[in-house]
Amino acid sequence: xxxxxxxxxxxxxxxxxxxxxxxxxxxxxxxxxxxxxxxxxxxxxxxxxxxxxxxxxxxxxxxxxxxxxxxxxxxxxxxxxxxxxxxxxxxxxxxxxxxxxxxxxxxxxxxxxxxxxxxxxxxxxxxxxxxxxxxxxxxxxxxxxxxxxxxxxxxxxxxxxxxxxxxxxxxxxxxxxxxxxxxxxxxxxxxxxxxxx
Amino acid sequence: xxxxxxxxxxxxxxxxxxxxxxxxxxxxxxxxxxxxxxxxxxxxxxxxxxxxxxxxxxxxxxxxxxxxxxxxxxxxxxxxxxxxxxxxxxxxxxxxxxxxxxxxxxxxxxxxxxxxxxxxxxxxxxxxxxxxxxxxxxxxxxxxxxxxxxxxxxxxxxx
Numbered sequence: 001x002x003x004x005x006x007x008x009x010x011x012x013x014x015x016x017x018x019x020x021x022x023x024x025x026x027x028x029x030x031x032x033x034x035x036x037x038x039x040x041x042x043x044x045x046x047x048x049x050x051x052x053x054x055x056x057x058x059x060x061x062x063x064x065x066x067x068x069x070x071x072x073x074x075x076x077x078x079x080x081x082x083x084x085x086x087x088x089x090x091x092x093x094x095x096x097x098x099x100x101x102x103x104x105x106x107x108x109x110x111x112x113x114x115x116x117x118x119x120x121x122x123x124x125x126x127x128x129x130x131x132x133x134x135x136x137x138x139x140x141x142x143x144x145x146x147x148x149x150x151x152x153x154x155x156x157x158x159x160x161x162x163x164x165x166x167x168x169x170x171x172x173x174x175x176x177x178x179x180x181x182x183x184x185x186x187x188x189x190x191x192x193x194x195x196x197x
Numbered sequence: 198x199x200x201x202x203x204x205x206x207x208x209x210x211x212x213x214x215x216x217x218x219x220x221x222x223x224x225x226x227x228x229x230x231x232x233x234x235x236x237x238x239x240x241x242x243x244x245x246x247x248x249x250x251x252x253x254x255x256x257x258x259x260x261x262x263x264x265x266x267x268x269x270x271x272x273x274x275x276x277x278x279x280x281x282x283x284x285x286x287x288x289x290x291x292x293x294x295x296x297x298x299x300x301x302x303x304x305x306x307x308x309x310x311x312x313x314x315x316x317x318x319x320x321x322x323x324x325x326x327x328x329x330x331x332x333x334x335x336x337x338x339x340x341x342x343x344x345x346x347x348x349x350x351x352x353x354x355x356x
Contacts, residue, residue, distance in 0.1 A: 028269050031265070031268050031269075031272070032265050032269075035268070039261050042256075048254075057260055061264045064267070065268060068271055139252065154249075157213070163212060163213075178212055181213075185242055186211075189241045189242065192241070192245060
């Protein structure tokens with residue numbers, strides 16, 4: 001490993017170690033800072049995972065409460081965002097299981113076409129019309145594909161997580177993640193083309 | 198070109214560039230140079246990623262502030278619970294110590310009283326056991342009656 005890479009890895013480790021220490025102490029200032037730092041990424045993930053803004057906001061709050069309660073379980077060897085997303089995912093899956101007797105994956109099986117409300121993305125009123133339309137087109141296309149594909153695509157392409165990190169968040173093997181990305185993209189691209197036409 | 202190579206190329210595109218090895222990237226580049234359909238697929242994927250990243254999904258300030266407030270309240274609640282638990286543990290330790298120190302003296306006291314009162318050994322020993330255990334039994338019953346004071350305020354299992 002070269003010097004720059006060493007510096008980067010050590011820097012990341014010291015940051016995650018500081019987070020782990022703060023979480024063990026249940027430091028409220030650290031949690032405030034983390035909430036602010038990860039607010040958009042976490043909410044975006046939850047909005048796409050649940051396809052429901054209100055539910056996503058509820059899960060957002062519950063996720064941070066769970067982070068506070070289980071902070072001692074965070075392993076600083078891993079990125080904080082990976083752990084955060086996996087907590088959010090588990091809470092959402094548990095909630096959906098209680099609501100409907102099936103897992104997230106089972107509920108939203110790929111080609112069954114389970115109807116979902118498009119996510120309310122609440123774009124700023126100042127957004128350009130074109131951007132608004134594009135956002136709606138993307139959201140509609142994403143909602144139309146299976147939740148596990150959507151989740152993999154959002155984590156990979158929007159949140160920029162590595163394949164291994166997505167596997168850690170979802171608890172699925174790496175091969176499954178690759179397959180979900182491939183199938184998800186294959187399901188998505190024709191929908192986007194169709195919407196553009 | 199056989200169909201498998203197209204599928205392989207599209208799988209590599211779907212995984213995203215950064216996670217590919219150098220040899221995979223080189224193979225993909227070569228394949229894309231000679232395959233219009235996969236090139237189109239790659240361009241569509243790239244365009245989709247750009248569009249996805251431009252979608253504005255942002256958290257409201259109110260949501261963030263509410264979350265921060267809830268987290269702080271819960272943090273305070275957990276701290277109070279920890280302090281209560283500390284008190285309970287300290288009480289247990291003190292009671293244990295006190296029992297260990299005083300029991301031999303009490304035992305001798307009861308023995309002496311029983312001799313004076315001409316009570317049989319079995320009777321005074323049973324009496325001593327009842328006397329000795331009753332505070333712990335009473336405290337346990339009290340804790341059971343109060344029920345959930347050591348669990349969360351909303352009665353759910355957390356943590």
